């Protein structure tokens with residue numbers, strides 16, 4: 046049995062479904078990410094796990110124990126809210142000590158534990174500061190320490206990086222991962238950012254409209270998306286409707302792609318931009334098409350080319366190396382090749 050298990054969990058607000066049919070088993074010490082667009086039910090599921098909401102259907106287990114209806118304080122679950130929800134009238138020290146004081150722990154223990162976690166998140170010396178005197182990153186650290194100080198069995202982080210600027214976000218991302226590893230704490234990290242999900246997670250659950258679409262390691266989800274939504278949400282992809290027969294996928298406007306054996310079925314073809322190669326002269330071989338360069342976007346280390354083939358638009362990404370530099374202008378003709386192994390068929 047997993048460290049944290051949800052079975053058939055559903056929550057409605059005034060009859061509107063926020064999440065339903067949620068079955069998840071999260072392992073001890075796992076860094077598990079909920080990934081999905083805004084409004085897909087991520088926060089609702091966190092609140093159900095933390096005990097701030099009760100599901101209409103289904104059960105939640107922490108280890109062997111069912112906690113579906115247990116009060117939040119008794120669950121051993123720590124949560125960092127998206128807006129941090131710090132107490133503005135308390136100091137940094139008082140904010141972090143709050144949970145331990147609620148538990149009526151002896152003063153000496155409170156002082157030493159708070160001191161330990163303040164040091165761990167890099168806040169030593171900030172004890173007497175007010176919350177309004179802190180930067181966004183520092184507030185984030187207070188929220189983290191406050192949720193960890195009671196040594197919960199599960200840590201829930203609701204989009205903890207979304208309020209930080211890009212540079213700080215990268216820094217905190219590494220710090221959160223390293224803290225999680227050091228403590229070995231089972232963690233659920235919520236985000237709508239695919240890069241955060243791919244870089245941090247042991248496993249990811251992808252959500253859409255209150256449903257869990259797929260669970261897997263970053264590599265599994267990226268290489269074998271269950272459907273078009275997952276393929277598009279985790280990394281860029283070229284997605285086309287297709288009619289598949291006799292090992293060929295027929296796209297609109299007469300493009301026919303030879304598919305890798307064994308023969309599969311599917312309604313959509315997905316091709317990752319980095320699997321498409323471009324050339325100025327016809328390299329021959331299957332799945333090569335003449336097209337026109339529409340646009341080039343230089344992103345430093347890599348380049349994106351937008352290519353039109355018989356009215357369909359393909360996006361191709363390549364490293365910006367001497368070898369790959371094409372030296373073409375919009376309107377120029379070129380040849381686009383798609384290796385069979387780069388084609389994924391999806392049902393929906």
Ligand SMILES: Nc1ncnc2c1ncn2[C@@H]1O[C@H](COP(=O)(O)OP(=O)(O)O)[C@@H](O)[C@H]1O
Nearest residue numbers: 058062063081082083084085086087088089090
């Ligand atoms: N307290 C609430 N009352 C009514 N509707 C809510 C409440 N909380 C969330 N919802 C609705 O439930 C859906 C899921 O919301 P939420 O879990 O916050 O999504 P996410 O965190 O993925 O952005 C949304 O449609 C949202 O409007």
Ligand SMILES: [Mg+2]
Nearest residue numbers: 087088089127
């Ligand atoms: Mg949310």
